[in-house]
Amino acid sequence: MNGRHMQIGEVAARTELSLRTIRHYEENGLVVPSARSQGGFRLYTEADVARLMVIRRMKPLGFTLEQMRDLLEATDRLDAGTVLEADERAALLHRVRRYQQAATEQVEKLRVQLARAEDFAATLGARLEQNAPAA
Numbered sequence: 001m002n003g004r005h006m007q008i009g010e011v012a013a014r015t016e017l018s019l020r021t022i023r024h025y026e027e028n029g030l031v032v033p034s035a036r037s038q039g040g041f042r043l044y045t046e047a048d049v050a051r052l053m054v055i056r057r058m059k060p061l062g063f064t065l066e067q068m069r070d071l072l073e074a075t076d077r078l079d080a081g082t083v084l085e086a087d088e089r090a091a092l093l094h095r096v097r098r099y100q101q102a103a104t105e106q107v108e109k110l111r112v113q114l115a116r117a118e119d120f121a122a123t124l125g126a127r128l129e130q131n132a133p134a135a
Helices: 008-015 019-027 046-061 065-079 086-130
Strands: 042-044
Touching (some): 008 042, 046 065, 046 086
């Protein structure tokens, strides 16, 4: 990380999240700006952007705010650089593994839905071609 700070507008553009959504995640304790400018503007780092991207990726998979918070707490502990007891480390890894498994299951469900949607669109396309006026 280079230590550069970004204002919320730049973060919103980079994450494709609205200002309102970023503020909502802040209000719910999922992300906290790393600093404030002298004028009181929220300032974010690359680590904050990475955290928001985790949240953004979890949302369409149906994870709740509480689940997002739980996963972020586990990964924060694992990434903190502090020495963890073996049982704590194992418990944290188990938590992360549960989220990975849940994400994989949800991705598979979404693939099935997408395949059905593509079949439906193709069926409609074939029907239109079948009923198109002769040229």
